[in-house]
Amino acid sequence: MPEVTTDVDAAVRVLRAGGLVGLPTETVYGLAAHARNPEAVRRVFAVKGRPPTHPLIVHLPDASHVGRWAAEIPAALASLADALWPGPLTVVMRAAAEVPAEVTGGRDTVAVRVPAHPLALEVLRRLDDGLAAPSANRFGEVSPTTAAHVVADLGDDVDLVLDGGPCLVGVESTIIDLSGETPEVLRTGAVTVEELSSLLGTGVTLWSGEGEARAPGMLASHYAPHATVYMLDDAAASTEIATGLPGEGSIAVLAGTTTELDQVRSGLAGLAHRLVDLEPVGGPEGFAHDLYDRLRQADRLKCTAVVVVAPPPQGVGAAVRDRLARASSGN
Ligand code: TXA
Ligand code: MG
Secondary structure, three states, X not given: OOEEEOOHHHHHHHHHOOOOEEEOOOOOOEEEEEOOOHHHHHHHHHHHOOOOOOOOEEEOOOHHHHHHOEOOOOOOHHHHHHHHOOXXXXXXXXXXXXXXXXXXXXXXXXXXXXXXXXXXXXXXXXXXXXXXXXXXXXXXXXXXXXXXXXXXXXXXXXXXXXXXXXXXXXXXXXXXXXXXXXXXXXEOOOOOHHHHHHHHOOOOEEOOOOOOXXXXXXXXXXXXXXXXXXXXXXXXXXXXXXXHOOOOOOEEEEOOOHHHHHHXXXXXXXXXXHEEEOOOOOOXXXXXXXXXXXXXXXXXXOOOEEEEEOOOOOOOHHHHHHHHHHHOOOO
């Protein structure tokens, strides 16, 4: 098993030597490699089983580093960086020529962010450079939000895991693309579309999700557990899905409150012997914080389905609903 530690020096040594580190951020754990070391970045793809055309996010110690990665700094960046960095916002911009093609997936754009986690920032400052880091899960698993998730997914394929505790936000960063004519949100997260519009003083569009070309790696399967996800707008709707659920295996139930859990239990009364309650997660923030841990739990319990009463779309609730909608598409 990899070394699990809070020793920042050890993490920096591994990264300088071209190794891979499980890196805590405020969103999810990343699988970090020195972004200027193409060989190390190639290993990230190999370990994840990720297609080489799916670009990685470059994590930076602060906004002053952006000029080393961008061909030109977008005019709109300053207001976003001032207000939201360090924080769960990734910005896509035109890439500087020297950014390794391994990082960009061969595109002419690069995605960068400054993560808000003290250990990640300490590593980045000591390295004084960028770290390419996708979420530290194997391709096809949900993102890890604890050091234990990283170890469970990657084992010895990661050289060291820096243990920064459970991630505060729990879902991946918001991605805004500033490389085109108008700013476009490619992925929702804790930073909302409304917040971005108001900071930029202009309408921000939300990418429709059509096709994979715009932001490869956002397929439904990237956000889905093995169990089939059934997303409900409210607990009362559980009666409508009863007949469509898998015919065998345990069915996990995830909701914000015990009241909602009880409502689902009565809606699915005929299946009572197969239902497994997951611990309720509270409002939108709690939902984001615990979502991936609960989905992983459903998989550990070998449930064939997870019925989820989605949180309201306020704040990070919109991102939780986005991930659940992707995970449940078709159900
Ligand atoms: O919160 C996060 O963003 C986490 C933590 C570790 O920072 N990282 C993360 O990475 O979620 P990953 O690789 O799982 O997702 C990165 C997403 C992918 O969907 C990819 O398509 C998109 O960012 N992306 C990266 N570079 C891009 C680019 N140049 N243009 C468009 N999309 C890009
Ligand atoms: Mg990912």
